[in-house]
Amino acid sequence: MVAQNFEVDLKKPLVFQVGHLGEAYEEWVHQPILSKEGPRFFKSDFMEFLTRTVWWAVPTIWLPVVCYSISVSARKGLAPSHVVLLVVLGLFIWTLTEYTLHRFLFHVKTSSYWANTLHYLIHGCHHKHPMDSLRLVFPPAATAILLVPFWNLIKLSSTPSTAPALLGGLLLGYVMYDCTHYYLHHGQPKSNAPKNLKKYHLNHHYRIQNKGFGITSPLWDTIFGTLLPSLAGGAKSS
Structure with a gap:
């Protein structure tokens, strides 16, 4: 049962508190706290360790997997041009995957205890503490688990020689996504394209969270x- 008028104590581990907010969770989680120091999630030091990831772990761990996957397709006799096309297709599929996950899973509305708790772990924490640098990229262990169904789906929809290159492209798209996401929060872009992308994403956080x-x-x-x-109308956002 949801406690009436429940208030989250930011000095205590948060994960098992937020579920008690019930229907108030949606409003609470979209009121950001801009401190660069992230909150504590769990009382357990081990569980807490699993929630924190430095950004460079993503390319360090997954780019070798990308290269290996692409090389498997090449060793199976696919022409270089065919391999490149498959990698580009994998990248394209990732862009739709990224959008779909962000819109329909990361921004699903919740109100029950366990739904609030799970949502906070997946994405709510990022909107509550958007400058927490150690929770901006996905933990590698969680990525590995999620990779299994994606790999099975790719194998079902392609051939043994094309599947590895498709996976490589998809995984490369993920690496680009996570590194870009980190940069949009903590980087200082100089040229117009990354400046506009950063502005676009920060507007999603601080102005209109059901778009972008x-x-x-x-x-x-x-x-x-x-x-x-701001982009639909062509005007610059402030």
């Missing part, structure tokens, strides 16, 4: 009508 789901590109926001008004 694209991280690496606003392509699917444009196609599905969730483009932030």
Whole structure:
């Protein structure tokens, strides 16, 4: 049962508190705290360790897997041009995956105890503490678990020689996504394109959180009508 008028104690581990907010969770989680120091999630030091990831762990761990996957398709006799096309297709599939996950899973509305708790772990924590540098990228262990169903789906929909290159492209898209996401929060872009992308993403956080789901590109926001008004109308956001 949800406690009435429950208030989260930010000095205590948060994960098992937020579920008690019930229907108030949606409003609470979208009121950001801009401290660069992240909150404690769990009382257990081991569980807490699993929730924190430095950004460079993502390319360090997964780029070798990308290269290996692509090389498998090449060793199976595919022409270099064919391998490149499969990698590009995998990248394209990732952009839609990124948008779909962000819009329909990361921003699902919850109110029950366990739904709130799970949502906070997946994405709510990022909106509550958007400058927490150690929780901006996905923990490698969780990525490995999620990779299993993606790999099985790719194997079902392609051939033994094309599947590894497709996986490599998909995984490369993920690495680009996570590194881009980190940069949009902590980088200081100098040229117009990354400046606009950073502005676009921060507007999603601090102005209109039910639009602007694209991280690496606003392509699917444009196609599905969730483009932030600043881009849809052509005006610069403040």
